[in-house]
Amino acid sequence: MSIDDLTIRNARDAELAAYAQDIASEIRPTAARYDRTGEFPFEHFDVLRRKGALGLTVPREHGGQGLSLYETLLVQERIAGASGATALALGWHLMTFFGLSATRVWDKTVFERVCRDAVERGELINVFATERDAGNVVRGFKPTTIARRQGDGYVISGRKAFSTLAPA
Known part of the structure; x- marks a missing residue:
């Protein structure tokens, strides 16, 4: 555990925090402009796609990271430090997968396809x-x-x- 950040419990948390900080550093320079204009931050989502963030809560068996709620919040908190609006929008996507992964109410084939689309093509769900x-x-x-x-x-x-x- 880091003495500077009590949210980091283990090596995996530290890895996720560094990953999120890397994303945050890429989106921070344009965040204020999007806040000012109210435009959708397409370029932020290009970064999220390129970095694989859209698959963070997709189950591992479907190509995602299968993050826990705690791990997801570690990532979200750091992205929000750069762009609250981007983190909020990403959160809807991530938590939709989180909920669907827990309930498994969708047809298995459909759910697997939607998961793969998010991981492999960067498709969004809400x-x-x-x-x-x-x-x-x-x-x-x-x-x-x-x-x-x-x-x-x-x-x-x-x-x-x-x-x-x-x-x-």
Whole structure:
């Protein structure tokens, strides 16, 4: 344990902290500009992809790091020191995988594909849970937003109160 940082419990924590500090050093120079403009920090997510951060909470059997909650927070805290907004957006992605990994409620084949897409291609995942007219569907409200397949994609109609990661 480091006398300077009591959050570091072991060598693995120290490795994760150094990894996160490396990411933080790359995104820090542009963070204030994104805070000022309100633009989505695409270049920060390019760094996160390149550094493999999008697979941190993906289970190991699907190519990810399978970090614990504590380990995830060690990383998040350091990234937030450089860009709170980027850490928050990354956190939605990481915690979605964390929750899905714990519950395993998705079809196994679908979950494995989504995991591999995050690890190998840097794809993002998020839960659009809050609806302007219905509240939060996680708390039992019936969704009013509808997704209809159209061609190779979907057309989504409805009103969300917010959606982290939407531009990406």
